[in-house]
Amino acid sequence: NMPELLFVYGTLRRACRSDAHNRYLAGATFVADAKLQAKLFRVSYYPAVTLTTEDYWVKGEIYQLRDA
Numbered sequence: 698n699m700p701e702l703l704f705v706y707g708t709l710r711r712a713c714r715s716d717a718h719n720r721y722l723a724g725a726t727f728v729a730d731a732k733l734q735a736k737l738f739r740v741s742y743y744p745a746v747t748l749t750t751e752d753y754w755v756k757g758e759i760y761q762l763r764d765a
Contacts, residue, residue: 704733706757707744725760732756 703725708717711727732754735746746755 701762703760704757706755724763728759728761731759
C-alpha cells in the first residue's frame with residue numbers, strides 16, 4: 698500500500714502562528730520540507746494554488762497521514 702501523503706502550505710505549515718496546523722494535522726507525521734511548482738491566487742479570503750509550468754514555486758511541507 699502507498700502511504701497517503703499531503704502537501705500543505707500557508708497556515709498549515711509548522712511555523713504558522715495559528716492553530717490550524719495542530720487542528721488539521723493532528724496525528725499526521727512530518728516527512729519533509731517541499732516546494733510545488735505552482736502559482737498562489739486568492740479565493741475569497743484565503744489562498745489557493747494552481748499548478749504551473751512557469752517559474753513560480755510555493756513553499757510547503759509533506760506529511761504522511763495516519764488516516765486519510
